[in-house]
Amino acid sequence: MKNRFLLTTCLVMSSLLAFTTAQAKELKLAYDADPVTLDIHEQLSGGVLQLAHMSFDPLIRWTKELAFEPRLATSYERLNPTTVRFKLRKGVKFHSGNTMTATDFKWTFNRLKESPDFKGIFANFTELNIIDDHTIDLVTSGPYPLVLHTATYIFPLDSEFYSGTDANGNDKGAIVKNGASFASTNLSGTGPFKVTSREQGVKVVFDRFEDYWDKSSPGNVSRIVFTPIKDEQTRVAALLSGGVDFIAPVSPNDFGQIRSSSNAELITMPGTRIITFQLNQERRSEFRDQRVRMAMVHAVNNEAIVQKIMKGFATTAAQFSPEGYLGYNPALKPRYDLKLAKQLMKDAGYEDGFSITMMAPNNRYVNDDKIAQAVAAMLSKINIKVDLQTMPKAQYWPAFDDRAADVMMIGWHSDTEDSANFYEFLAMTPDQSTGMGVYNSGNYSSDYVDTMTVKANAETDSKKRAKMLQDIEAKIFQDAGFIPLHWQNLAWAARKGVNVEPIVNALNFPYLGDLVID
Amino acid sequence: MNTMASPWQRLRESDLVHYYKRDKVAIAASTIFLILALMALFSPVIAPFDPYDLTQIDLMDSEMPPAWQEGADQRFLLGTDDQGRDLWSTILYGMRVSLLIGICAVLLQAAIGIVIGLVSGYVGGRVDNILMRIADVQLSFSTLMVAIIVLAIVKNAFGGETYSNYAMLILILVIGIAEWPQIARTVRSSVLAEKEKEYVDAAVVMGFGTIRIMFKHILPNCLSPIFVIATVQIANAIITEAALSFLGLGMPVTEPSLGSLISIGKEYLYSGSWWITLIPGLFLVVIVIAINLMGDFLRDVFNPRLYKD
Numbered sequence: 001m002k003n004r005f006l007l008t009t010c011l012v013m014s015s016l017l018a019f020t021t022a023q024a025k026e027l028k029l030a031y032d033a034d035p036v037t038l039d040i041h042e043q044l045s046g047g048v049l050q051l052a053h054m055s056f057d058p059l060i061r062w063t064k065e066l067a068f069e070p071r072l073a074t075s076y077e078r079l080n081p082t083t084v085r086f087k088l089r090k091g092v093k094f095h096s097g098n099t100m101t102a103t104d105f106k107w108t109f110n111r112l113k114e115s116p117d118f119k120g121i122f123a124n125f126t127e128l129n130i131i132d133d134h135t136i137d138l139v140t141s142g143p144y145p146l147v148l149h150t151a152t153y154i155f156p157l158d159s160e161f162y163s164g165t166d167a168n169g170n171d172k173g174a175i176v177k178n179g180a181s182f183a184s185t186n187l188s189g190t191g192p193f194k195v196t197s198r199e200q201g202v203k204v205v206f207d208r209f210e211d212y213w214d215k216s217s218p219g220n221v222s223r224i225v226f227t228p229i230k231d232e233q234t235r236v237a238a239l240l241s242g243g244v245d246f247i248a249p250v251s252p253n254d255f256g257q258i259r260s261s262s263n264a265e266l267i268t269m270p271g272t273r274i275i276t277f278q279l280n281q282e283r284r285s286e287f288r289d290q291r292v293r294m295a296m297v298h299a300v301n302n303e304a305i306v307q308k309i310m311k312g313f314a315t316t317a318a319q320f321s322p323e324g325y326l327g328y329n330p331a332l333k334p335r336y337d338l339k340l341a342k343q344l345m346k347d348a349g350y351e352d353g354f355s356i357t358m359m360a361p362n363n364r365y366v367n368d369d370k371i372a373q374a375v376a377a378m379l380s381k382i383n384i385k386v387d388l389q390t391m392p393k394a395q396y397w398p399a400f401d402d403r404a405a406d407v408m409m410i411g412w413h414s415d416t417e418d419s420a421n422f423y424e425f426l427a428m429t430p431d432q433s434t435g436m437g438v439y440n441s442g443n444y445s446s447d448y449v450d451t452m453t454v455k456a457n458a459e460t461d462s463k464k465r466a467k468m469l470q471d472i473e474a475k476i477f478q479d480a481g482f483i484p485l486h487w488q489n490l491a492w493a494a495r496k497g498v499n500v501e502p503i504v505n506a507l508n509f510p511y512l513g514d515l516v517i518d
Numbered sequence: 519m520n521t522m523a524s525p526w527q528r529l530r531e532s533d534l535v536h537y538y539k540r541d542k543v544a545i546a547a548s549t550i551f552l553i554l555a556l557m558a559l560f561s562p563v564i565a566p567f568d569p570y571d572l573t574q575i576d577l578m579d580s581e582m583p584p585a586w587q588e589g590a591d592q593r594f595l596l597g598t599d600d601q602g603r604d605l606w607s608t609i610l611y612g613m614r615v616s617l618l619i620g621i622c623a624v625l626l627q628a629a630i631g632i633v634i635g636l637v638s639g640y641v642g643g644r645v646d647n648i649l650m651r652i653a654d655v656q657l658s659f660s661t662l663m664v665a666i667i668v669l670a671i672v673k674n675a676f677g678g679e680t681y682s683n684y685a686m687l688i689l690i691l692v693i694g695i696a697e698w699p700q701i702a703r704t705v706r707s708s709v710l711a712e713k714e715k716e717y718v719d720a721a722v723v724m725g726f727g728t729i730r731i732m733f734k735h736i737l738p739n740c741l742s743p744i745f746v747i748a749t750v751q752i753a754n755a756i757i758t759e760a761a762l763s764f765l766g767l768g769m770p771v772t773e774p775s776l777g778s779l780i781s782i783g784k785e786y787l788y789s790g791s792w793w794i795t796l797i798p799g800l801f802l803v804v805i806v807i808a809i810n811l812m813g814d815f816l817r818d819v820f821n822p823r824l825y826k827d
Contacts, residue, residue, distance in 0.1 A: 232785055233785045233787070253786060308581070309600075369771075370600060377573075378577070381572075386572075390771070
């Protein structure tokens with residue numbers, strides 16, 4: 001009797017619980033990894049920018065059709081070739097309760113200029129001038145064609161919240177890479193979701209910000225529970241069993257399974273993220289020989305990787321710029337040729353090969369660890385013995401910053417949807433002070449690329465600019481500056497009733513604030 | 519009959535052989551084990567490919583189904599894994615790794631366990647107390663947990679390159695050291711029973727040294743339980759190695775063992791490539807069951823209370 005009573009109470013309680021969660025529109029989100037930090041200026045990466053779009057708002061943002069959409073700016077106009085004026089939205093609150101003004105933009109801009117990862121993007125910007133509380137001017141050093149592109153990266157931080165010192169006497173606004181700082185564990189933005197709790201690598205809970213400025217947003221998600229699930233198969237199983245509502249990325253292996261399921265749907269989109277390997281010329285003298293790099297490029301059968309590992313869900317690449325970008329050079333074709341690769345190794349005097357170390361993440365890009373294994377096997381055919389280590393991205397990026405292996409994998413999505421961004425970060429000679437080449441772990445260096453990229457960034461005639469960018473692409477191709485693999489396509493999957501289709505885009509920043517759950 | 523029979527004749531007339539001939543399960547288990555062990559031993563000769571040689575694998579051959587399935591390539595009897603390795607060759611090599619790790623780890627366990635068990639049982643008193651409490655502490659941690667922690671630390675401390683060069687040695691050491699109390703306790707209990715017997719007293723009276731009495735007189739009389747437990751421990755060690763490789767802490771990715779193959783295939787299980795997980799899994803199960811059945815048989819023979827006929 002007593003047992004039955006207990007059972008009934010349990011049933012009633014659980015149904016009540018189910019009822020309340022159904023009302024609250026909770027989104028259970030599972031990506032392959034959670035953001036490594038809450039400081040959106042600490043790392044320039046897809047994961048951190050996705051966080052930025054959840055908890056912050058940019059001045060303007062890209063729409064699905066790749067046009068600009070005003071967010072915290074209500075309007076913008078070009079005053080003269082070097083100045084663009086932005087009118088700011090009024091009455092916008094930060095999570096802390098502070099009101100957003102032009103001062104916050106000024107503070108954020110200065111912080112961006114100091115951030116090792118972001119200063120490269122803002123290299124052409126000299127200052128941000130406050131005209132009044134709700135008007136700012138962005139000034140560039142010369143005519144710059146990508147002002148609006150770059151404005152999508154200005155997410156104002158709550159200057160009052162991040163000012164002062166924390167309990168340990170450290171500056172709250174300090175940017176500490178891969179370390180503990182106030183900003184990496186606390187957050188106050190203007191975005192639709194505030195971070196309620198966070199346990200790195202386990203769970204992040206976001207609650208909808210009750211004073212969010214965008215009342216016209218259709219979004220009805222009041223809580224997001226973000227659980228990182230590294231294993232691809234587990235992530236899909238979690239979606240299909242109803243454990244989570246929205247997953248990304250989806251491995252091409254699992255497409256069939258999701259398509260055949262009646263309660264989940266798959267959304268795919270051609271992507272522009274290039275996956276590459278960089279050959280560290282500082283660590284290995286062999287890589288300074290152009291013939292060796294060329295041999296390695298020729299030894300890697302990236303067509304096979306696309307066909308077999310990516311199951312055709314990617315485009316084989318021979319350069320940085322995907323088709324449609326100004327810098328895309330149609331003359332550059334993938335060049336797998338094992339015979340030529342062996343000949344090149346012989347010419348360079350390394351017929352017997354050598355041993356190298358290689359590192360790749362295992363939860364950052366689609367099939368990253370399998371791609372790395374395949375490349376290791378391909379390089380062994382020209383007698384380059386590879387010691388491969390793969391690791392989760394939380395450990396990978398610090399290792400990448402330390403340049404911990406001879407060959408390292410990096411994928412790059414152009415931050416400005418423009419070719420020059422690839423060169424600035426991946427191909428220009430690394431320079432701490434300007435922030436150029438911060439992700440060029442190969443230390444590939446070419447005067448031509450350095451000077452031409454700077455020139456192209458000052459060229460406003462898009463025809464001339466396209467020619468310059470394509471020439472740079474050809475130069476890097478000839479130098480075999482890196483090993484290009486493919487541009488990976490994008491895939492998300494969601495439970496039926498979670499309408500993710502309208503909020504995802506080719507940039508892979510899902511605008512979860514606008515998500516509608518039926 | 520000649521009273522001084524040759525060792526071979528003595529073996530043939532022993533209880534062990536007598537019961538073995540009548541136990542069909544034991545015959546079947548040992549035959550299967552022998553076949554698998556021989557296949558593993560001669561894998562470089564039998565296997566059509568060397569799966570650890572990266573130059574022999576081609577990505578274009580990846581995920582080929584077994585030969586009897588549609589779309590198969592006749593070069594690959596049991597199909598290929600996600601990187602284009604021949605599954606049959608990889609299983610043979612993987613079994614060799616598994617057996618080698620299993621047997622060596624148990625030899626190490628036995629070496630440590632026998633010495634500690636003998637000393638503990640024969641010397642007794644405070645020494646016994648200290649040694650057995652250490653064993654208790656060790657037993658209270660599960661082997662897998664100890665192995666995971668040690669391997670993770672080793673991997674981070676020495677870096678991936680050193681680790682993959684010595685992966686097999688490290689696995690043997692970790693599994694061997696983590697499991698010694700099993701054997702030590704068995705040996706100790708036998709020693710406690712043996713040391714009360716007259717032949718030990720006789721040896722003491724004759725003035726033999728302690729070490730000699732322990733190893734030459736007591737140890738041979740404690741061997742049968744050691745054989746039983748060692749057999750079961752080999753199966754355990756193989757499973758532990760497979761579990762560690764499954765978790766990515768065992769053999770390096772370029773030298774997959776049975777456990778790593780199962781782990782690789784898990785991602786393809788639902789997309790149709792069932793053979794990458796299922797076939798190595800089957801081999802693992804068969805080999806472990808065969809060893810366990812042999813252990814069962816030995817226990818039945820050596821245990822006087824379980825005489826069957």
